[in-house]
Amino acid sequence: MTILIVEDEKIILNTLTFVLENSGHKIISTSDSKEALRTLLIRKDSNLGIDLVILDMDLSDFSAIQLLKEMDQRHISIPMIMINGLFDMKSRKDLTEGDKTVWIKKPFNPAEIIACVKGIERKIKKTDFRDKKQRF
Numbered sequence: 001m002t003i004l005i006v007e008d009e010k011i012i013l014n015t016l017t018f019v020l021e022n023s024g025h026k027i028i029s030t031s032d033s034k035e036a037l038r039t040l041l042i043r044k045d046s047n048l049g050i051d052l053v054i055l056d057m058d059l060s061d062f063s064a065i066q067l068l069k070e071m072d073q074r075h076i077s078i079p080m081i082m083i084n085g086l087f088d089m090k091s092r093k094d095l096t097e098g099d100k101t102v103w104i105k106k107p108f109n110p111a112e113i114i115a116c117v118k119g120i121e122r123k124i125k126k127t128d129f130r131d132k133k134q135r136f
Helices: 010-021 033-044 064-073 089-095 110-127
Strands: 002-006 026-030 052-056 080-084 101-105
Touching: 002 010, 002 033, 010 026, 010 110, 026 033, 033 052, 033 064, 052 064, 052 110, 080 110, 101 110
Parallel strands: 002 026, 002 052, 052 080, 080 101
Antiparallel strands: none
């Protein structure tokens, strides 16, 4: 599975990259949400799709909420794991796209991320989510 990680805390980004690569996943990482959007747009029109985005909701640049809005405007629909230090239930409800979004609270155990990724991977296989029009 190809995973895009968008996280501006270097230690968390490095940990996620290490753990997920060692679980057999291809990782593309950035600390910049504008770069994440560019990556998604470039890969949307290629055969190099992204299967999952792991997104820190507390980014310091172009906000994660703005990134989600940009993705929605560009019809980029992809499973996501949202990482957040604060759990505001209203924001979660407003930002969650059906059953394609999983929320994880900081601090987290890397095993929790691996379990979420495996769950999403099973769901993708079960529902055949990755048809050519949906896979980015």
